[in-house]
Every structure is written in structure tokens, then in C-alpha cells.
Amino acid sequence: MVRWLEESVPMSQSVLWDLVREYYEDRGPDAWSSADVPTQATTNCHMAEAYAATVLAWAEALTPSDEPVYVLELGAGTGRLGARVAMALQRQRLRTSPAVVVVITDLSRKNIDACKQHPTMQPLIAAGAVDFALLDLEQPGPPRLELRDEELSATAPLALLANYIVDSVRQDAFRFRDGAAHELWVRAGIPEGGAVADVKLDIKPVPLGDSHYADPVFDDLLRVYAEQLEDGDVFIPTPFLRTLRPLVADRETLFLCADKGHRYVPEWEGQPPAVVAHGSISVTANLHAVAHMFEAMGGHAWHADSADTSFTISACLLTQQAGVEEHVTRAYAHWLNDYGPADFERLGDALPEPSELSVELMLSLIRLSHYDSSTFAMLADTLPDLVDEATDVQREDLLAAMPKIWERHYRIDTHECVAFHLGRTYMELDLAELALPFLESSLVDDGPDFAVHYNLALCLEELGRDADAVTHLHLAQAFSPDDEEVFVRLQELADKRAESA
Numbered sequence: 135m136v137r138w139l140e141e142s143v144p145m146s147q148s149v150l151w152d153l154v155r156e157y158y159e160d161r162g163p164d165a166w167s168s169a170d171v172p173t174q175a176t177t178n179c180h181m182a183e184a185y186a187a188t189v190l191a192w193a194e195a196l197t198p199s200d201e202p203v204y205v206l207e208l209g210a211g212t213g214r215l216g217a218r219v220a221m222a223l224q225r226q227r228l229r230t231s232p233a234v235v236v237v238i239t240d241l242s243r244k245n246i247d248a249c250k251q252h253p254t255m256q257p258l259i260a261a262g263a264v265d266f267a268l269l270d271l272e273q274p275g276p277p278r279l280e281l282r283d284e285e286l287s288a289t290a291p292l293a294l295l296a297n298y299i300v301d302s303v304r305q306d307a308f309r310f311r312d313g314a315a316h317e318l319w320v321r322a323g324i325p326e327g328g329a330v331a332d333v334k335l336d337i338k339p340v341p342l343g344d345s346h347y348a349d350p351v352f353d354d355l356l357r358v359y360a361e362q363l364e365d366g367d368v369f370i371p372t373p374f375l376r377t378l379r380p381l382v383a384d385r386e387t388l389f390l391c392a393d394k395g396h397r398y399v400p401e402w403e404g405q406p407p408a409v410v411a412h413g414s415i416s417v418t419a420n421l422h423a424v425a426h427m428f429e430a431m432g433g434h435a436w437h438a439d440s441a442d443t444s445f446t447i448s449a450c451l452l453t454q455q456a457g458v459e460e461h462v463t464r465a466y467a468h469w470l471n472d473y474g475p476a477d478f479e480r481l482g483d484a485l486p487e488p489s490e491l492s493v494e495l496m497l498s499l500i501r502l503s504h505y506d507s508s509t510f511a512m513l514a515d516t517l518p519d520l521v522d523e524a525t526d527v528q529r530e531d532l533l534a535a536m537p538k539i540w541e542r543h544y545r546i547d548t549h550e551c552v553a554f555h556l557g558r559t560y561m562e563l564d565l566a567e568l569a570l571p572f573l574e575s576s577l578v579d580d581g582p583d584f585a586v587h588y589n590l591a592l593c594l595e596e597l598g599r600d601a602d603a604v605t606h607l608h609l610a611q612a613f614s615p616d617d618e619e620v621f622v623r624l625q626e627l628a629d630k631r632a633e634s635a
């Protein structure tokens with residue numbers, strides 16, 4: 135039985151959005167631990183490399199200034215994208231590039247605290263490459279940078295990264311059908327014992343008056359939909375756009391976002407209101423509305439070419455400086471559109487099972503992913519077993535890739551066991567001394583289990599530390615008391631000890 139939580143209200147006033155906020159504020163980083171809320175597509179190394187290159191092309195085209203360029207990641211969640219962008223900026227920047235500071239922001243105090251304490255953030259904090267801020271995208275006003283203990287400059291150039299945000303923030307909803315325009319009012323309810331992901335919406339169309347927003351930018355948007363749509367339901371993240379507008383109004387701004395969303399008006403045609411559950415809930419992002427606002431402010435917008443809007447990339451630019459648009463147009467085409475992060479994502483989805491891939495193809499994928507640790511983890515059940523068949527050159531390529539994978543790894547609690555897989559791969563490459571620290575890390579990161587103790591035992595035996603190997607074999611036995619291989623190894627080590635006594 136559904137427990138209704140409110141009377142019908144305009145969608146942006148619904149308690150639905152309070153539940154979404156509560157979900158993220160209460161769960162903090164746990165929102166991603168069971169992979170409930172998707173994040174790999176928006177925070178992988180390919181995405182970070184492409185965003186960093188586009189931001190750098192833009193920043194380098196700006197008139198030099200004493201102020202650093204800020205990259206504000208909105209609704210950063212785990213902070214994985216921001217950290218990887220900061221690392222990529224360090225790798226890609228020239229000595230003459232302007233100083234860039236990545237600011238990780240979110241609504242949730244728990245997320246910001248976890249980001250600040252994350253091991254991968256520590257060298258970036260020490261280098262002054264990152265800062266952190268609580269930022270509620272429904273509350274206008276500049277964020278306060280917590281490490282620098284100052285408000286974000288009102289004039290410094292600002293790049294905004296907004297991945298899976300336009301679909302997750304408070305929305306208005308409208309229906310345009312047969313020449314009539316309605317606002318969709320909703321009543322949110324939750325079945326007994328349910329959570330935000332189980333939310334039910336009772337939808338009531340209410341006739342839309344003229345000048346609904348009393349704001350020419352958004353009223354003009356409604357007019358465009360009324361004129362062009364025969365039958366479509368449209369979301370508009372108006373509170374978010376209203377927060378964004380004063381933040382970007384008087385400065386050089388680049389806005390980059392990746393989302394499931396619609397770029398052009400006809401894409402809304404024939405669409406019922408889609409509210410999707412994934413731990414929390416989200417809607418189809420209105421990237422057209424974001425572009426409309428920037429264009430109304432005198433800016434320029436780009437949308438990715440692919441018609442597959444289940445994952446797409448958009449960019450918007452506000453500039454008063456000559457030549458900046460040309461640089462961003464070129465960078466956008468190269469890094470974000472042609473073989474951009476959305477194409478990389480589709481390529482990944484279309485791959486056959488890892489067991490059907492050759493070593494060469496796996497190495498290509500690792501490089502194309504820019505050494506993304508989740509891409510490596512996806513291959514890692516098969517890859518170590520193929521090391522025996524690899525040529526010397528392929529082994530060298532793998533050895534060159536592994537430190538990069540580890541350096542760019544940003545651990546979130548998704549049981550990918552990257553340290554374990556790196557350790558196991560080093561073992562297969564007969565490099566026990568390199569494997570040991572990874573297998574030891576895996577005990578801490580992923581927790582003890584049979585495979586970690588057993589591989590640690592093999593590694594320690596290889597390094598001549600037989601007593602430690604026996605300890606780990608016993609620990610492995612505690613997880614799997616009847617394992618044959620453990621018996622055999624224990625017996626062989628006992629025989630060896632007896633022989634040398």
C-alpha cells in the first residue's frame with residue numbers, strides 16, 4: 135500500500151527531492167559502495183583525461199591573469215572524477231600553463247569529508263592542486279573553499295564539471311500535447327517499508343499560464359517547447375539553473391557535463407515522464423535547457439553528435455575574449471566528441487567477454503582507457519592467465535601500464551580488488567618482489583579472503599620467506615578447510631623444512 139507523503143504540488147516543490155537529498159546526505163560514500171548509484175561512466179580515466187585536456191585548452195586560451203583558474207566539480211560524490219582530473223592536469227600542463235585548482239563540491243558533508251581523507255587526494259592536497267567546498271545547487275551564493283579558507287573568487291575563470299547532476303537535481307515538469315501546455319503537479323508516495331527508489335508519483339496536469347516563470351529565459355524556453363512539441367513531457371532543472379546563472383554571469387566560464395539526457399527539442403517528442411530508480415532516483419536530463427540558458431546569456435553550446443542519448447556529453451562556454459571559442463571548439467571536437475567519453479562507454483558495453491579477448495586487445499583497451507583501474511579490474515580475471523602466452527614485448531607493455539593503473543586508481547568501495555589483481559598479475563610475470571606490496575595492500579583494502587592469503591603465501595614462498603608463507607596458508611585454510619592445493623603446499627614446505635633440518 136502506498137503511503138502518500140503530500141498533496142499535489144508543482145514537481146520542483148515535491149518532497150521527492152527532499153528524499154533524494156536525504157539519500158545522498160545520509161548515505162555519503164556508501165551510495166556507491168553497492169554500485170547502486172552508477173559512477174564508472176562519469177568518473178573513469180578516459181573521462182578525466184578528456185575533461186582535463188578541454189579545460190586546459192580553454193585555460194591556455196584565456197588572457198593570463200594573477201588568479202588561478204578554478205575547476206568546480208558539482209555534486210562530486212566520491213570525488214573520483216575531480217581527483218583524476220587534477221592528476222591529468224598535472225600530467226598534461228605545460229610550464230607556461232595557468233595555475234588550475236580543482237574544487238570538489240557536494241551537498242553532502244559526508245562526501246566532502248570522505249574526499250578530503252581519501253589516500254589518493256593527499257598528494258594533490260599537498261601540491262595545492264585541489265580544494266573542497268560544501269555546495270548546495272539549490273542555494274545561490276559562492277562556495278567557501280575549505281582548505282584555503284576563503285570564498286571562491288567572483289571573477290576568476292571557472293570551469294564547471296557536472297556529471298550525472300542535471301538528471302539528479304530538483305526539476306519542474308511540463309506536458310505539451312496537441313497545442314495545450316500543462317505543468318505536471320505530482321503527489322509522491324512510498325510503499326510501506328519502501329525507500330526513495332520505490333517512490334510512486336501521482337501526476338496531475340495543471341494548465342500553464344503565460345509568463346509562468348516571470349523570467350524571460352525560462353518563459354522563452356517554455357514557448358519553444360509549446361511551439362515545437364506535438365506530444366512530449368519535459369523536465370527543466372530550473373532551481374539548479376537559477377543557482378548557476380549568478381555564479382557564471384560575470385566571468386569566463388566553461389561548463390562540461392555528461393549525463394543521460396536530451397540535447398534537442400524533438401528528442402522529448404512522445405516521451406512519458408521517466409523517473410528512474412538506481413538507489414536514488416533521477417530523470418532524463420534536459421541538456422537543451424542548460425544550453426538555452428547559456429546561449430541566452432550570450433554563450434555557445436555544443437552537444438555530442440551521437441543519437442544515443444542514454445549517455446551523452448555537452449559543453450557550454452561564456453566568453454568575452456577573442457579566440458577562446460575557437461580553442462574550445464577544437465578541443466571539444468577532439469576530446470569530447472570524436473572518440474569522446476560517451477563513445478568509449480559504448481565501446482566498453484559492446485565488448486565480448488574478457489575470456490574472448492587477446493592479450494594485445496586487452497593492452498589496447500587499457501591504453502585507450504588511459505589506464506583506468508576499473509577497466510583493468512574487468513579484464514583481470516583473465517589477463518594473468520594469458521601472461522604465459524604473451525610475447526616479450528607484450529609483457530613489457532603490461533609492465534609499463536601497471537604503475538600507471540595504480541597511480542590513477544581511486545579506491546571506492548565497489549569490490550574491484552585492484553590491488554589484488556595487480557599483485558596477482560605481477561606474480562604471473564614472475565615478479566614476486568613487486569607483487570608483495572599489492573597483495574599486502576589488498577588485505578587492508580579488500581579484506582582477507584582465501585585468494586588473498588593463498589596468493590600471499592605463494593608470493594612469500596617465492597621470496598624465500600617460508601615461515602610467513604605457512605602462516606598465510608593456515609589463514610587461507612580457515613576460509614577453505616578442504617582445499618587440496620593448500621594441503622599440497624603445506625606438505626611441500628614441511629618436507630623442505632625437514633630436509634634442511
Ligand SMILES: C[S@@+](CC[C@H](N)C(=O)[O-])C[C@H]1O[C@@H](n2cnc3c(N)ncnc32)[C@H](O)[C@@H]1O
Binds near residue numbers: 271
Ligand atoms: C548521481 S550522483 C553523481 C555523483 C558524481 N558526479 C558521479 O558522476 O559519480 C549525484 C550527486 O549530486 C549530489 N547532489 C544532489 N543534490 C544536490 C544539490 N542540491 N546540491 C549539490 N549536490 C547535490 C549528491 O550528493 C551526489 O553526490
